Amino acid sequence: MDANEKHPSTQNSIAKNPCLPDLLIFGVLAFALLLINWPLINVNHIEISDFAANSLLIQKAKHLDLFVGNYSRVGFNHPGPAILYVQAFGELFLYDWLHVVASPFSGQMVASILYNAAWIAVVFRMLRTIVGSVRGAGLVTAIFLCIVAYQNFQFFAGMWFPELYFFPFAAALVAASRFASGKADMLMPLALSAGFLINGHVSFLSTLGIIFVLLVLYNALVHRKLPADQVMFGLEYWRTNAGRIARAVGVLLLFFVPLAIETLRHPPGPIADYISFGKQHRSNTLSESLQYAAQFWGGNAIFIAAIFVIGALFVHGLPSKRRTMPVEILGLLATLLAATAAMFVYSKFGVDMLDQKYIGYFYYAVPALAASLIVVWIMHASSPRSFATLATIAIPVLLIVTARKIDNTPAYADAYTRPDVVDLYNKLEKIKPDGRIVLNLNNQSNWGKVWTTVVGLEVYAKRRGNDLFCIRQSWHILFTKDARCTPDEIANHTQYEVSSATADNRTPADIEAAGLLIRKYPDDLSDVGYLSVAKNPGIFGIILGDGWSSVEPEFVWMQASEAHLLLKVHNGYSGTLQLDLGAFLPRPNSAQHLTIHVNNAPAYHATFDAGTPRQTIRIPIERVDQGRLDIRFVDPDIVSPRSLGVSNDPRTLGVSLYGLGLAR
Known part of the structure; x- marks a missing residue:
């Protein structure tokens, strides 16, 4: 037989309508996959984790306002929303309009199955x-x-x-x-x-x-x-x-x-x-x-x-x-x-x-x-x-x-349904002010538990038309850019720390639900004394502004040439600001030159080198009228360890903050 000649069995004629076998294949596949997965689909899902992150984007797609793809763990969105629009159609058509599935996420599941069946066909x-x-x-x-x-x-x-x-x-x-x-x-x-x-x-x-x-x-x-x-x-x-x-x-x-x-x-x-x-x-x-x-x-x-x-x-x-x-x-x-x-x-x-x-x-x-x-x-x-x-x-x-x-259950199916998110939502909704609640996510203990639950809470609130909270500390692109707190919200709204309810984190909290502990930050730091990053990592969520790294076990790095600290105090406060600082000094001749401004006024200049790698700095504070201290660090000598061949760390590092305090 010639190599380009069809096998004799191909002489069986394909139907006069060439689309008929394809439609039949699609219909059989879709029906079989839906039948196999219906017990998992027909559930009132409250999704968390990546599925909730996608659902956040799908809420925009339902209004034809989505122009980015799903999030990447490295901090950006992928090029386009094609698959998300398929899932959005399932949620909108099957749940919002026809009410033939048990939950919005169920509509997404049906759409995804039809999507796969179509590709197989x-x-x-x-x-x-x-x-x-x-x-x-x-x-x-x-x-x-x-x-x-x-x-x-x-x-x-x-x-x-x-x-x-x-x-x-x-x-x-x-x-x-x-x-x-x-x-x-x-x-x-x-x-x-x-x-x-x-x-x-x-x-x-x-x-x-x-x-x-x-x-x-x-x-x-x-x-x-x-x-x-x-x-x-x-x-x-x-x-x-x-x-x-x-x-x-x-x-x-x-x-x-x-x-x-x-x-x-x-x-x-x-x-x-x-x-x-x-x-x-x-x-x-x-x-x-x-x-x-x-x-x-x-x-x-x-x-x-x-x-x-x-x-x-x-x-x-x-x-x-x-x-x-x-x-x-x-x-x-x-x-x-x-x-x-x-x-x-x-x-x-x-x-x-x-x-x-x-x-x-x-x-x-x-x-x-x-x-x-x-x-x-x-x-x-x-x-x-x-x-x-x-x-x-x-x-x-x-x-x-x-x-x-x-005919099996996906390994990650637990993330499809977390009903305790509803309890968390109800408790937070009761304390919501006129604007959004400011949340600072503690990433030091069971970060996976924190972010997967918070993004589930976020999409649950969005579906109810409630812009419940914004995220200040440990924000990631998965929460969407809309969820990032504005400077005005940070300065004026009540802030809370969100951490995982682990065995070593049982300090009383204002809210405990869905495996999370939510604690209100003090409105006035004038009398809290010295705060150590090692012993009080959570409270630094309200203190650290732009330009700082995530909180590490003992300190936090300044990783931009300008970084801010914000301390809320009562009007009329006078006293002393104490800062315990170190610096990134990778070589014997390295130096970091730091200028500190308090409420836009130059207040202190320090040089860190091999002879003075760690310093305790005390800055007198005169009467404060606006109820807060805006402390600005300026360091022109920040440098990346990777650029020096010291390590693969790409961050630019300057001084490091071990702790701070206010004294009268």
């Missing part, structure tokens, strides 16, 4: 075109889904964003293989999948870019195997496919519109954050990069063997004189190799935490597709009757095995 449709038959594509898809279920069953119905990238990436690979062969009939699903991926995570911009470049080079390499209208560097290709290419590029560019709008609204926009992170990240070694990519295949040995086999098959089918391999299959092999090369580059330059496997979850699609290709070889080697029998038996068996495997 797209993969099936493309494989049907490549393989040439419904039965053949069904068998390849069934094997692929079964492998995926055992890789990570949460890919099918999970709500975590690293898992929501998987199926669009698989679709992108299949579509890219067709693109590599010079066919333009799958450019639209390629554009759609690429758009969703780039919106979801900025790293896909480079990953897909590498795949694209390598596949263009592949097309040039095999141009003698291809008709003139499939050679990308030939005029006939552009004459034939110009319209399709233009439409696909137009669709892809639509996914960048939110990024452009956000950049215009808040210049320089997220792009500056992406560039800054790229400059700070240290590249990994070749060995580390290899091990990271290999884990998705089951280890180094399997990875090396698999790539060797794929490479050997690719090289075997490459020479133009040989017609032993269909161009479509050769394109798939080229795509898998290109994706592996892109993953290796990402592992070296983009992965900042090699112990976090989830960063590369999307790459699981490559070994799954590689294993599924075996079916294509079986199809071309077997008789039509044998293949038909094999497919008829294997497809339902594989789908049943897949369904049983994915």
